[in-house]
Amino acid sequence: MLKKNEVIALEITGMTSEGNGVGRHEGIAVFVPLTAVGDKITCKIVKTEKSYCYGIIEEIKEAAPCRTPADCEVYRQCGGCCFRHFGYEEELRIKDNIVRDAFRRIGGIDTEFEEILGCESRDGYRNKAQYPVADKDGQAVCGFFAKRSHRIIPYTDCRLQPPIFREITDFIISYINENKIPAYNEQTGKGSVRHIYLRRGYHSGEIMVCIVSAKNISGEIKPLCNLLTEKFPDIKSIVVNLNPAKTNVILGERIINLYGDGYIRDIMCKNKIRLSPLSFYQVNTPQAERLYAIAKEYANLDGGERIMDLYCGTGTIGLSMADKAGSLIGVEIIPEAVRDARFNAAENGISNAEFICDSAGKAARKLSERGELPDVITVDPPRKGCDEETVAALLKMAPKRIVMISCNPATCARDVKLLCESGIYRTVKARAVDMFPGTGHVETAVLLSKLN
């Protein structure tokens, strides 16, 4: 049995989705951060559990061929990226394995996998940033949370964001410091500014600035609007989001509009899209367009099908298929996103679409009771996956095809397993899609087809 502080020789043979390399020592799995598959190291054991341990690198004896120097100054401290110390090919190989492995181990599913779809660009792909703000010796600072902590490391030059986000954020921080608008203090609940939240339409270039604050600071922020829009003409919307609660949740419910219409516009799969601050929107637009194209290919529409899009957000997936469908019903729980979805349908002249604001499970059950029998259903749930009610309603409506998109391979494999165990569906094919280079996240697309 390994002991704390023991130093052992280890070869790294696998990688977890948190970015820890893993090797085996006398049958025990040892997880070591910042290693790569193929590394031969000596490592010091820092934590032991019954069937596994954690170690840290003591010395790299032989570096894996895929290793590259990490191209970010704060890579070790930041909790955002975990795959930056080797090449992109290796990152894709690992992500592809994570998805296939989840299907095998959790789903017990043996299906055809298409090759993982990588991104064209590994940097600058995010259309959204949420920088935490905190007080440091009476000054507001802004950056990111250190790994597994709420300590802010002041650093706004993240490679995953477009460079203009840094300029805007630094400008806002200078303004709030000059005007003595206090940062929020998580411990005491005093102060105001909690987060700077930015969004930028990938195709339109339009930028939204949202300042998340515990107090209504719209009066103090108002003069900033002119300064910001003069310096950054692409800013089309400035809002304050009020979040007075003692919580880790970034956004509150109330939006106070200071400049513009309260939303920005973008293009997604050739459709014009309106985006409000509280609506979900995929963070990597060109890759989301490729993912939705795969969903459309899997849906295999011939023009007359009734389609249903569960967990539809602003409607982007369903709307991208509407030209090939007879009718579309979208379901989404956030009212603001549903408003955006309806607006987006109208704006693009799509008249065969209806959007319902409800939980996917409840709406799907009601729709199945109403006798709605869609031919194809797309589901794109949040990380926790579909709830039981949704799975039950899917089985009751029993469409010819189900296209599942998921940001969590584990819950995706679980839900696919439930659908297949019913004896009503089989998995036809699946594909991992990398939407979030550098990070441990990976998206999955799956096609299920009704048996006979």
Ligand code: SAH
């Ligand atoms: N398909 C959209 C959104 C996917 S994200 C897109 O690609 O842009 C998941 C969406 O599910 C979010 O918009 C979230 O608000 C919504 N959601 C979360 N829980 C839900 C539930 N129980 N019922 C319906 N929608 C839900």
